[in-house]
Amino acid sequence: MQWNQNYAALQGSLLLTALVVAIPIFFLFWALAVKRMKGHVAGLLTLLLTIIISVLVYRMPLSAALSASALGMVTGLFPIGWIILTAVFLFNLTVESGQFEIIKSSISSLSPDRRIQALLIAFSFSAFMEGVAGQGAPVAVAAAMLIGLGFPPLPAAVICLVANTPPVPFGPVGVPTMMMSTVTGIPATTMARAIGIDMAFMALIIPFFMVVVMVGFKRALEVIPAALVAGISYGATSLAISTYFGPELPAITASVVSLLCLVIFIRFWQPKTTWTFEEDKVANPATGVRHTAGQIFKAWSPFLILMLVMGLWGTPFFKNYAEKTHHWFLAVPHWPWLDGVVFKAAPIVAKPAVYGASYKWQWLTAPGTAMFLSSLISMVVLGISPATGAKVFAKTFMQLRFALVTLASVIGLGFLANYSGMSFTLGLAFAVLTGMAFPIFSPVIGLVGVFLTGSVTSSAALFGKLQQVTAGHLGFNPVLTTSANLFGGVMGKLISPQSIAVACAAVGLVGRETDIFRKTLKYSMILLGIVVVVVLLQAFVIPGILPTAPAVS
Template sequence: MSDLETLGAWTQNYTPIADNIWISGLVALLPILLFLACLVWLKLKGWVAASLTVGLSAIIALVVYQMPFNMILMSFMQGFLTGLWPIAWIIIAAIFLYKIAVKTGYFEILKQSVMAVTPDQRLQVILIAFCFGAFLEGAIGFGGPVAITAALLVGLGLRPLYAAGLCMIANTAPVAFGAVGIPIIALGNAVGVSSHDIAGMVGRMLPPLTLFVPFFIVFLMSGFKGVKETFPAVFVASVSFAGVQYWSSNYLGPELPDIISAIVSIAVTSIFLKFWQPKNIYTGDTNHNSNIAKAEKTEQHSVGTIFLAWMPFILLVIAIGLWNLPAFKALFGSDGVLKDTNILFAMHGLHNQVMQVAPLYPDPTPLGATWNWQLIQNSGTAILLAAILSIFILRARVNMVVEAASETLKEMFIPIVTIGLVVAFAFIAKNSGQAATMGIALSHTGSLFPFFSPFIGWIGVFLTGSDTSANLLFGPLQQATAKVLNAQEVLFLAANTVGGVVGKMISPQSIAIACAAVGLVGKESDLFRFTLKYSIGFVIFIGIWTAFIAYIIPGIIIHS
């Protein structure tokens, strides 16, 4: 008996049924199919769909994959706790900050200042959901960008479902590099490939998607006529973003593309709109003069008042910037004065007891299972600090703060449970080997693999809600398949990342966060149906684009 067996280690089996990858893959797919059925056809609430899905996944892990019950239970706990912290904590802090701005009345002034840049609702969505959302994705990630931008758009007058859906689609372009390049850095470390090379390849694959998304958003809002009416401004926004994204990813690395691209795009587009506006102003209703009248009211406020209105979000940016400084991060290192505020819990009976084997890893590799309770280092605490400072700067009364806090907690209770359940499902699927089974099945498509490679990342993000997690889960598989096919591994690693970005808009975790942000708790099925068809279309395009690169224009592939 080996030492690992003595310690109670359990080895993943990726073909548990008749040693057949396709049959096993179909069984592993059943929880996802159940989730789709619950939301698309049965129209169940998100927490109900998540409960049934995690239950079925647990049964498959126990009966089919023969995973010990205690490991399944600890996988559930690991996932649920991760859903609470850091994910739910970031969303709670973001919604609380937003509500402080609303309760004090300054959010109305902020809305008017946005309308002063452009009264056209389509261009407001581009500036907030696409540009500002990309900045937040580059800074914090974890669903915070969708929560904040969707709330802003609802405040500007968009219907909640519409606002959430558009923000989910807009969030695709920057996900690969958020937050501060972690998805790509983590992938590079996991597979031993330069993160700079992976970032550069991702930057070469993303431009078609980045250029398309802003125009597609406008198309969804007002059709081809709207695209024609807003073309100059949308062109400026998309080209400036895509150009800087390409340059920064190829020459600076993975950390800054989202942040730099967003800042440049916001600045260039805002300046352009000072000299050009659409002839037909779109407000989403029949009164096309309403937004113009509201925009004119902004002139009644002083520059200082408008600056105060933006202060919560300025503080948010400053706080997040501080949290990402190397000197600040060093405070939490092994010798840092705040190291004890990061409390690491190893999941008993699970941590390093699950062995990942070929083809994920050439040699048996233990899977770590920890939960890191970062009391201060978590980005949610940075956002909470911004909210607390906003309370004093905006002179919010005690009753306003109490109302904002109580409403946030009340509205977030069900979403928190939903987020915890879907992340728990993700961890059971990952730890038991179900997720790997699905990825390995796609890797058996041979010469068609360049087309299917992005689908693996897409499935990974659907399961985990995170491009980082999807890269860690399937990066080694992509690398192994590249070696078997004698292909450039950096292409498939990048494809995993790029495919993952369009899986974000249908991830149960992201759906729950977006619905919570706009007050649509219980309506997750509506939002899922809105984004599903677009996500499928996008990943098919990325698959075709990856195959085109592999077979037609291989010269653009970075040789690592």
């Protein structure tokens, strides 16, 4: 059976088709923001609605629609869900062992001020987690750590979502940027230089913006020196690494530099007044508590182990070894009822071309496996028995079960949107409606892609080629539009159901996804407005700031 994508399936009208197939997006917004559905319920209903529209509007074979959804759901769970599960497991082990109390004390001893603690954990440490793991782990771990420090659940989730933006295109180990390079054929080093400029600029803004979200503008001004130290040290390092070394290391290197610079700075500077939450019963939980360097080192050892293991996992030698050995991955070379069935059509491709479908999970080199191994090593170091570890793992799974359902359904939706042609219909409609104003909408398309899939990587896969082709048709530098897709997509992380589900699971607010969505929607739109202004400047005022690449028409 062969089925050709038709991007103007309704009466030959691209715009009419786009309007109808956008219904699932509007439904998902309505379900979360208005109806206040639980994330996993909204995700599953939206996926079901998308399947119905794909079959009725595009005449996609039902077997292919179900198969595409299943492929996305499996991909969502392995490797992405595996990363989230193991990240939270590692954190829960530190709690079970009692070592997290020492971690809290060590952070509080640096500063009792909640704003400084948020800069340390939600911005700098979260950026490190994005660099090594990504895909939910940074928000999950950082938010859980803030909860452990005594932050109220809702503020903890929101500020972590806001703070986790500058490192996203470069985490884990540069995957989103490399995906854009793979889809478009633009060299990864070129893409890294372009998005590196954007993210260095955002790094200057986000630490202060995060504190404003947390305490308001007036109180945020009191810690602007610390916010500048965190942001400038991160931005400068990220820009240098992305410019000269490519996309793999900017987030990891910059986050470590930012964390060290901030720790050193606050040794010599503290805000004039200490800000705490009204819920705080004790202004300084570290008062009277002293721990030796050895105790602090042991408490932080799970994360130090994670750094070492992830460093090994990222080496070319290790990756090449696993790639050459078939024992280290699970693969379905030809995904049933989908591979060889769907064909892309013009103008996405010059002539009809098969849209291949396969599944491969290289479980040995997967970041989640590295985190799981780090957890096992940490159990030995922390003195946790295998039986206790198994109980913690089971507890972690129960904690995340609904978040994993939401994750699977949203990724399934993203895959179906791609294979049915929905993503291309929406993108082409944007191009037709916007014309030379397309640079305004390039980041918007990226944001929509991330909202649909929960992943900047997936958004690059969905719309990267479309951004490149449209740039060629309109005479723009394709690096501008493709990097704008990544740039805007980052702001979509704040409202993506996947990210919100992870944040809710980490802070114990499962079922209250809509409360977080309502707050982060406002911040996402503010940041998107900043992104649009930057992209317009790059397009029409300072186009020479970005590297160039050949356009595709």
